[in-house]
Amino acid sequence: MADSGQIKNIELDAEHEARRRTALVQIRHYPDPVLRMRAREVELFDEALARQAERMIELMHDAAGVGLAANQVGSLQRMFAIELSEEEPARAIVNPRVTPLGDELETDEEGCLSLQGVLVPVERSIAIRLEAQGVDGKELVLELDGLPARAVQHELDHLDGVLLFDRTTPEARREALALLRPRVVLTSSR
């Protein structure tokens, strides 16, 4: 099975499953307001930024994700971690700008680490050009298509405070919101 949006479809062994749960606790979940905020351009490429990028890449791996945006760890910097392919190491992308290449769109199911259990159809550009900076401030340009292109568009949305609900069909949105409605937990006090 292919990856969906932000979530990897792989079987985890017991140890990684435990790490995944620990990672998910550290990730902000809907309806945390930080997920609805626009992250700000990064201007300072310092040691703190590099450390933050490393932490996000590690958390993304532990959470079995293919991408993780700064908003999702409570930081409003325009930066995300992403795994563009199995062959190359995950990397951090800073100040991304995305331009569609051509006007072909494709609808596919997407999940999100901040919306556990939600899988909804989202229409995205098939091919894009990504212009950004690395954590060292160096400019980079990548042309992507298929899953990596979809993943980048998903992460860029996070930096703009956009969530899957805003991109899906009205029916899927209703179902997803019903699924995420805060559940009342009854606890016995003694």
Ligand code: ZN
């Ligand atoms: Zn997401």
